[in-house]
Amino acid sequence: MGNKQCSKGRIDIVGIGPGDVNLLSMQARQALEQAQVIIGYQGYMRLIAAILHPQRQMIVTKNLSEEIERAQLAMEYACQGQHVAVISSGDAGIYGMASVVFEWAARQHESPEIVVLPGISALQAAAARCGAPLSHDFAAISLSDLLTPWPLIEKRLQAAIRADFVLALYNPRSQRRQKQWERAEAIIRTHCSPRTPVGIVRNAFRDGESVVITDVAHLEADTVDMFTIVLVGNSQSFVWNSRMITPRGYYPPSDRGPRVLVLGGTREAKIMAERLGRRGARVTLSYRLPPPPGPYGEGVMVRWGAWDDVGLAQFLRDEGIAWIVDMTHPDAQIIQKVARWAAREQQVPYLRWERPRGLEQEALVRRVDSHQQAAAALRQYQGNVLLLTGIKSLAIYTEALADDPEITVMIRLLPRSETLLQAEQLGLGPHQMVAMVGPYSAALNGAIYDRYNIRAVVVKDSSDDLASKVEPALERGIAVIMVQSTSDGADEGLSFDAIECQIFETSGAVIC
Known part of the structure; x- marks a missing residue:
């Protein structure tokens, strides 16, 4: 397949390591001393200048971005029967010149002898x-x-x-x-x-x-x-x-991690559970409905099903749970009350995660405290307005805006028969319903806004995918009415880091 003349030449791809000649392998040093042509980046060439022989060797330097040119030149000289050394910092096979030279040879169907000499990688x-x-x-x-x-x-x-x-x-x-x-x-x-x-x-x-x-x-x-x-x-x-x-595993762990119950229902709950599991905690990640497919990480067990206060308290006692981490949606007030009661009953610390504000105040974003205020704010717009707030609050908007012929209320909802029927009973026609199953990307939301000529959208600031709803609206100059989440003030929300710090600091593994 290859050029017969090429078979007479040789290319050594030499990993020079960090650049200290004392860290070169003996084989790499011999190859550099014996080569007739040495090709490499000028900066790396300076690092090994002490062992090069410009009087009897051809030294070819290239810039950083000229890797293909180096491979091409090496092949040309090898096909002339020369012994060529191509240098590469670190190890030539790790983000180095080895693949560049081999790929060039494969593309050109040329086959000189090619030898890779390893070096100490970065x-x-x-x-x-x-x-x-x-x-x-x-x-x-x-x-x-x-x-x-x-x-x-x-x-x-x-x-x-x-x-x-x-x-x-x-x-x-x-x-x-x-x-x-x-x-x-x-x-x-x-x-x-x-x-x-x-x-x-x-x-x-x-x-x-x-x-x-x-x-x-x-x-x-x-x-x-x-x-x-x-x-x-x-x-x-x-x-x-x-x-x-980083332990290899020869020594047993000095202690076992704390037992933690993470109440899920948000994508952040899975992240929190994985983080705690990696730190050595024994985590139970709980969902009300069947959970999304895993994996969930080392040390994380998953259960699903609704809790009542007595059942949760018994679970805390039987499983020896040391902490409850509440990562539920802000609107999931029933489970939050159940969890607080069970925590008090069993004297287990209860930590509530605080959903961070993901968006800075924008001129087109109006924050309100309730759906009633959001409905009132929509009166200043004409045309189609889209609710991305779920079916539960739809009645508030249809009642508040029923007497305004200039506004057409639309809603994005799940294509379930009971949901569609509820929207129909509230006066919405088929042209006012966008029935879809998520997830919804920013591109998809933007396409919906364009398709239905939306003038304003209503969102909840507690939405998992808030940015993907708001950003395409702002890009199109569409107004955003943002309903801010409320809490009963029973606890102060914590960040991921603060939750992790509390658990492990109290458990004896101080990380904060």
Whole structure:
């Protein structure tokens, strides 16, 4: 298949490690000394200049973005019968030149001898400076979307965190790529404990080296750039004597985690349960209706079914529950009252999660305290107005706006016979009902607004998908009436981090 002349040449793809010649393997050093042509990025070439021989070797330097040109030149010289060394920092097979050279050879159907000589990878060098963070399973992910679409990177990042891998993040942030790191940091903060150890290593084993051992709560963007490897621990990682350590499992855990009941019904409940499970808690995630498919993470058991006060109190007693974490929807007031009563009865601490405000005040967003106020606010608009608030409140709007011929009330609802019948009994015709089953993306909501020429939408600020409803409306200049959630003031809502801190601080594993 290949060019016969090519078979006389040879390409060594050499991983030079961090750049310190003392860390080169003997094979890599011999290959660099014996090669007739050496090709590589000029910055890396300077790192190994001490062992090169410009008098008898052809030294070819290229810029960072010219990887394909390097592979092409290497193949041309090899096909002339030359012994070529292509250098790559770290290990050539990890985000390095190995795949570039092999792919070029495969595309050109040329087959010189190609040998990969491994080097110390950037993640290995960074890990060595931090201690022992990679002692268990880990995932290496590059945050550069130059060659990989960002949605795919984000998907891999979320999957790795949910699977409790230690993370080794390459190319985290550059002057032109800021938002990628911001998004990655937000994902890490959402799914990891605030006290998860983080190692930030810049220029490992090179001049200007810096090593910072911190945690997720104190992760700062200014410490991260393209010369940095970020190591994020898993749920078992800890810091000792300024070193980051991930246990391999040789030593048994010193104690068992607390028993926690998480009352679900929101997407955030699953995230909270997974976070607590990764910290070692034994979690029961409870749903009223059959739950969505898993997985739910290590240490998380799932049950479903309604509670009454006596049944819940008995469950707390029989299962030895130490904490109740209420992650239910703000409108789920019955289960909230049941949970508070059972918690008092069994003297179990009750923690209520506070839904964060996801949107800043916008000129087109009007916040009201009730559906009655929302209905009154709709009177200033003409045409189609869309309710995204559910069937329970529909009667308030139809009654309040029945005498206004300039307004057509529409509602998005589930295509259930009883729901459709209820809307029909309240005076809505088929053209006023958008019967659909979610989930609803921002693009789909925007298409609905366009299709029905919507002038105003009514939403609840407690909606799980609030942003996907509001953002497409604001993009189109559509007014948003936002009904703010109310509470009975029985408890003060807490954030994810505050809940986790209370549970583990009280349980003896201080993380706050």
